[in-house]
Amino acid sequence: MKIRILISLIFITCVSVFISCSSVSRTYTGGHTLSGNDDSKQLKNSENQPETNNIIVQPGKIVGTISSINYRKNEVVVHQNKVIDLGSVVYIIIDNKEIVMNVTFPMLNSFKCVVVPNQVQYLKRMKNGMTVYIKE
Numbered sequence: 001m002k003i004r005i006l007i008s009l010i011f012i013t014c015v016s017v018f019i020s021c022s023s024v025s026r027t028y029t030g031g032h033t034l035s036g037n038d039d040s041k042q043l044k045n046s047e048n049q050p051e052t053n054n055i056i057v058q059p060g061k062i063v064g065t066i067s068s069i070n071y072r073k074n075e076v077v078v079h080q081n082k083v084i085d086l087g088s089v090v091y092i093i094i095d096n097k098e099i100v101m102n103v104t105f106p107m108l109n110s111f112k113c114v115v116v117p118n119q120v121q122y123l124k125r126m127k128n129g130m131t132v133y134i135k136e
Contacts, residue, residue, distance in 0.1 A: 057096050060133040066092070067110060069126055076101060076123075078132045079110050090134050094122050101132075 064080035084090070084106050090113060091098040099122045101113040115123050 057093050057098055059093060059131070060091075060135045062131055063090055063134045064110070064132050066126060066128055066130045066132060068128065069123070071123060074115050074120055074123060075104075076113050076115065076126065077110055078113060082134075084111050084134070088134065090132050092126065092130050092132055094125050097122075099126070 061082070063082045063084055064078045066076055067079040068077040069075070070077075078090070084103050086103060086106055088103040089100060090103060091100045093099070099119050100116045102116065103111050103113045105112040
């Protein structure tokens with residue numbers, strides 16, 4: 001009986017400590033990096049930089065332009081300037097956001113790609129002649 005009470009007290013203290021630790025919210029508003037540098041140094045350096053709300057998406061290498069859009073299949077046909085492989089990730093820029101598409105069928109002068117499922121809402125805003133990019 002005493003062991004049960006002791007175990008329940010330990011459990012209750014552990015849960016209360018866990019809840020008090022998880023209630024602390026940590027927010028990071030600095031810049032993002034993909035380098036393998038020390039994160040604490042990056043945090044200190046980014047805090048000194050001015051905060052910018054209007055981050056401009058930098059276009060990558062141009063691979064072609066949209067030639068047709070199939071709204072039912074979420075497919076986009078792109079007239080290509082550069083040879084693209086199956087499975088490549090390309091994107092267009094709408095409202096300063098990268099709309100990502102996966103190449104599903106590369107052809108000689110064009111390729112078909114499918115818009116990523118979480119960005120299908122932007123498909124209606126795509127137009128023929130929009131520039132398609134690939135990350136360098």
